[in-house]
Amino acid sequence: MGFRENEINGINDLNLCDGEQAVNKTELIDHIATSADISKAAAARALDAMIDGVTTTLAKNDSVTLVGFGTFMVSERAARTGRNPRTKEEITIDAAKVPKFKAGKALKDAVN
Template sequence: MNKSDLIESIAHSAQISKIAAERGLNGLLSTLSAAITEGKRVTLVGFGSFSVVDRAPRKGRNPKTGETVPIPPRRVVKFRPGKELAGKILCD
């Protein structure tokens, strides 16, 4: 499912126009992005939570040459599904 499919689905299920659904989705995404950028945890009950975690530096391996390559530390976004979503995924 891509963004336009998601907008269409939101518009249909909420019985609103596609323009209103797009505005709502864009607002949600910009709010989530801003909060995650600030390092805040975002929890959507029943769906899951987004958080920023720090990855430690580590050693990787170039598969072509077999050479060991250092991988620098970095921050990544982590998603953890909520119980309700995880239950639906595991039962299907």
């Protein structure tokens, strides 16, 4: 397992073990299952439903706000000029819509 759990103020805290860079989906599902006292299958369905809900909402150009956690939104990236690293030739990079996440206060406070 790539993390260890600590309890701080009654909340399970997901901490990376030494040398770990990130928690993967399987480890997150394990954490959800343990924290919510549900099966891993139910935790996986819940996480998949959350991801699907956010994706579907963003595809409609709407945003998802989870108070205290943050906001998922769509941002417009303007067209710009880039450069092909091999040929050094200038290329035009088209404008695009990109997903963006803005952390909420509680998440920012937890990180600091």
